[in-house]
Amino acid sequence: MFEEKLKELEPIFYPKSIAVVGSSAHSIKAGSIWVWSLVSAGFPGHIYPVGSRGGRIADLEIFPNLRMVPGEVDYVIVAIPRQSVLELLDDCAAKNVKAVQFFTAGFSEMDAQEGRRLEKQMLEKARQGNVRIIGPNCIGVYCPEHKIPFLMGTLGESGSVGFVSQSGGIATKLATTGIARRINYSKGVSFGNGIDLDASDFLEYLAADPKTRVIGAYLEGTRDGARLLRTMKAVAQVKPLVVWKGGRTEAGAQAALSHTGSLASSPAIWSAALKQAGAIQVNSLEELTDTLLVFQQLNSGQGTRAAIIGGLADGGGGISVSAGDACMDNGLKVPRLSLETRRELSRLLGEVGSILxxxxxxxxxxxxxxPALFQAVDSVTSDTAIDVVLIQEDMDILLPIYTWKGLEEINEFFIELRSRQDKPIIVVLPPGSAEPERLQLEQKLLAASIPVFCSMERAAKAICRLNQYACRQGAK
Amino acid sequence: MFEEKLKELEPIFYPKSIAVVGSSAHSIKAGSIWVWSLVSAGFPGHIYPVGSRGGRIADLEIFPNLRMVPGEVDYVIVAIPRQSVLELLDDCAAKNVKAVQFFTAGFSEMDAQEGRRLEKQMLEKARQGNVRIIGPNCIGVYCPEHKIPFLMGTLGESGSVGFVSQSGGIATKLATTGIARRINYSKGVSFGNGIDLDASDFLEYLAADPKTRVIGAYLEGTRDGARLLRTMKAVAQVKPLVVWKGGRTEAGAQAALSHTGSLASSPAIWSAALKQAGAIQVNSLEELTDTLLVFQQLNSGQGTRAAIIGGLADGGGGISVSAGDACMDNGLKVPRLSLETRRELSRLLGEVGSILxxxxxxxxxxxxxxPALFQAVDSVTSDTAIDVVLIQEDMDILLPIYTWKGLEEINEFFIELRSRQDKPIIVVLPPGSAEPERLQLEQKLLAASIPVFCSMERAAKAICRLNQYACRQGAK
Structure with missing residues (x-):
């Protein structure tokens, strides 16, 4: 499905050469930052800076205009004022450019009448010249595999999660959160006003892309709702599609109109459409990244019967109580352990002060x-009444008791346990007063396919979403 | 109100001397850790380690039993096996001890019959000997002003927030979260099974305590529901009372029974009781600490009409959209700015790419x-249509653009703005890839009475709770 889209957008995600229009040798402009970002990320193709005043940047010659670039240009990044964009599109057509991304803003998101008129002219010129447009008012493509960073330059590892985002800010946040939480992206794109290529095109591409296994989306609105619904439906048939709709409330919708010129439909209509499409609906950046993380790290939902292991250090009883509440509030089951497991726990840990x-x-x-702790966790994990194990580790309480060395030993056991059996193990690491140690531990666990969350609520919610998807797939 | 309680519990929060029963010169036992904690926290009174094998710890003599301690003993911390507690209570009576805290566990929370029988005997002995009991199965008192730490030893600054917690784990977490987020406590207490002094006693004490302005509580259950309801009602009349009830769900209630021997009532009954009492109900540690933070840092609710300032760096549009959603979802109003403010913003920032x-x-x-940014924020803050200003700062996006120096300058402006006018300013600092810088910035803002949250949702929820309380007070 959508195989033609894969070919059509190939020059956008894997361009052989990129020109950056709006580069300058002397002042820090967005175009110049983009050139530096591409160079430092190690983009493997040609980079052609373009700027009317010439000169050099990052050891590269700046060409006074696009037509003077010597080689072929697949992809153009544009950061010049809006009054020059039509002329630039003529240059793009003349150079046989495949796609052009406009960072340039100030179109329909600013004033409906003049902005829309200009967008219409851009679109006509692009069609005539056989050039595709991304944007305007956007930051374009992120492709770790092909070393294309967003404006700010940081690139994460290449992976299996794809994303589309109408907003550049949210797209940047997805990329940086990905680096922090090891959500590794195949590619992402921010398409702003989306006057030519829009959410539907990119979703189709990601559905066909063999590198992408899961798709996340931040959407504010669309000009063609019927097509978007059709596309989401088709995409969700082949890959998990997680959608965060921004601008659900009056204040959000007002901001969305000024932001990407999106006219929002009512939240109820969106919600119904997402449900009908079989998309997984989320309501915040946290929920979106949490859900992408579990889809990346766990093969499939394996059930919602959770064992909660708390109180890794003394006084954990209250934390177990609230963890039980958090799991059940958010849709997990917390069943009784088998008699055999309870006997084993009692043998290992005694009864005093323990919750068996x-x-x-x-x-x-x-x-x-x-050793007693390890056997206890092992025994809970093996219990056939249990599908998933959630372990709460609180650094503030654990570090003084076990020291960093003990903590490492404990977590190495969790990693080893994860590697030798199939049941998902999830670790909850709430923030506290030992942040550097907590972040270090988080990285270790994430690298070993153990998803890490900062609260039990968020962990439970994400696991339930994964399982709802698996159930729907199974029911087909 | 409750003035007699203040006097009655004075030896618990301000003891002149503390004995720690269960200290050992040679092995790391809870009692030994307690002695070290008190010493290193700088407890100003006498510390008397007690342990059958004698010896020395932390340069202090260990007395073989409590009766051999030479001076008067106000308060005793007990970490010995449960079979010795009755004899110890005889010693306490003989030494005229005022209060004894049992870290010792294994009572009604473990097995209902034998545990309850022993608890009853303890209570009888205590009444006869005129000794008050805290616990058993608890970590007792936290009092930064009098340098009494919890078991783990860290002490925060002394402040105006008091707390009671049935759970030692949650109490420890409240203390460490307080250190991390500058929630400064007057005193806190964890009372476990609460067979003598329980939630009601400590709530009455905190209500009367002149050092305490706000009260937080984590409760799992109570043996005397009618008294607790009466107490909460009376306490909430004089100070804001924020209550988190653990064990609301089946899994949570099961854990609560094994944890503090609490028989939970239905969540609906609790919720109704808290409402009737005029308490502020929260459902997690995050909500509890968020609410205590705004009560500590803002004098009163000043209204829910919020201005949201987003997009401090390029691409913030999507973040503004989702911030608008988060605020309205959680009860804030996001009204139109006055014409004058919008004109001023337009003059300062232009229209392209901005959301005015x-x-x-x-x-x-x-x-x-x-300077344009500062004037814009100033002008939004002065708008009479606005009660509270929420500023979203994303380090991942801000740092590359403004650098740390620029970011410091921007935040010094926010601090200066806060200091010269009355309107609350709240900063949202979501986590990302620049954690050390983020935490440093958070400390600076918190120290200047600017509450900091890691998400717009949490900020909005906490502000709304503050305002609900203020409205109820106003309606009296």
Whole structure:
């Protein structure tokens, strides 16, 4: 499906050469930053800076205009004032450019009448010249595999998650959150006002892209709702599609109109459309990244019967109580452990101060030694009444008791346990007063396919979304 | 009100001397950790370690039993096995001890019959000997002013927020979160099974305590619901009372039973009781600390008409859109700015790429310079249509554009603006890839009475709770 889209947009995600119009040797303009970003990210193709005053930037010659660039140009990034964009589109046609991305803003998102008129003229010129437009008012493409960063230059590892975002700010946030939480992207795109290529085109591309396994989207509105609904429906048939709709409330919709010129439909209409399309609906950046993380790291939903292991250090009882509430509030089941498991826990940890039910409070392990703790966790994980194991680790409480070395040993056991069996293990690491250690631990666990969340609520919600998707797939 | 409680519990929060029963010169036991914690926190009174094998710890003599301690003992911390607690209570009575806190666990939370029998005997002995009991199964008192830390030893600054927590884990988390987010406590207490002194007693104490202005509570259950309801009602009359009830769901209630021996009532009954009492109900540690933070830092609710300032750097439009959604979803109003303010913003920032409505996108400030940004924020803050200003700062986007120096300058302006007028300013600093810088900035803002949150949702929710309380107070 959508195989033609794959070919059509190939020059956008894998261009052999990129020109950056609006580069300057002397002042820090967006165009100049883009040139530096591409160079420092190690973009493997030709980079051609273009700027009327010439000179050099990042050891590259700046060409006074696009037509003077010596080689072929697949893709053009544009950061010049809007009054020059029509002329530039003529240059693009003359150079046989495949696609042009306009960082330039000030169109329909600013004033409806004049902005829309100009957008219409741009579109006509692009069609005549056989050039595709991304934007205007956008930051374009992010492709770690082909070393194309967003404006700010940081690139994460290449992976299996694709995203589209109408907003450049949210797109940048998706990219940086991805780096922080090891959500590794195949590619992403921010398309702003989307006057030519829009959400539907990019979603079709990602559905066909063999590198992409899961798709996330931040959308504010669309000019062609019927097509978007059709596309989402088709895309969700082949890959998980997680959608965050911005501008659901009056204040959000007002901002969306000024931001990408989007006329929002009512939240109820959007919500119904997403449901009908089989998309997974989320309501914030946190929910979007949490959901992408579990889809990336866990093969499929394996059920919602959760074991909660809390109280890795003394006093964890209250944390177990609230973890139980958080899981059940957000859709997980917290079943009774089997008699056999409870007997084993009682043997390993004793009864005093321990909670041998579920949530399991393993605080007695601090007096019984790590082998007892490891056996207890192993035994809970093996329980056939359990589909997924959630472990709450609180650095503020753990570090003083176990020290960093002990903590490393404990987490190496979790990693080893994860590697030798199929049941998902999730770690909840709430923020506190030992942030550097917490972040270090998070990276280790993430690298070993153990998703990490900063609260039990968020973990439970994400696991439930993964399972809802799996159930729907199974029901087909 | 409750003046007698203030006197009655004085030896608990301000003891002149503390004995720690269960100290050891040679092995790391809870009692030994407690002695070290008190010493390193700088507890100003006498510390008397007690342990059957004698010896020395932290340069202090360990007395073989409590009766051998030479001086008077106000307060005793107990970390010995449960079979010795009755004898210890005889010693306490003989030494005229005022209050004894049992870290010792294994009572009604473990097995209902034998545990409850022992608890009853303890209570009888305590009444006969005129000794008050805190616990068993608890970590007792936290009092920064009098240098009494919890088991783990870290002490925050002394402040105006008091708390009670049935759970030691949650109490520890409240203390460490307080240190991280500058929620400064007058005192806190964790009372576990609460067989003698319980939530009601400590709430009455905090209500009367002149050092405490706001009260937070984590409760799992109570043995005397009618008294607790009466107490909460009376306490909420004089100070804001924020209550998190753990064990609302089946899984949570199961854990609560094993944790503090609490028999939970239905969530609906609790919720109704809290409402009737005039308490502010929250559902997680995050909500509890967020709410305590705004109560501590803002004098009162000053209204819910919010201005949202987003897009401090380019591409912030989508962040403004989602911020608008988050605020309205959680109860804030996001009204239109006055014509005058909008004209001023337009003059300062131009129209291209900016959102001059509310949410306000000030991304153009990066091209117009900091003075334009400062004037824009000033003008939004002065708008009479606005009660509270929420500023979203994203380090991932801001740092590359403004550098750390620019960011400091911007935030010094926010601090200066806050200091010269009365309207609350709130900063939202979402986590990302520049955590050390983010945490540093958070500390600076918090120190200047600017509450900081990691998401717009959480900020909006906390402000609304503050305002609901203010409205109820006003309606009396």
């Amino acid at each position: 039910h579920n949530p399991v409070d393993v605080s007695q392990a601090q007096f019984r030694g790590l | 409505h509310n949410p306000v996108d000030v991304s153009q400030a990066q091209f117009r310079g900091l």
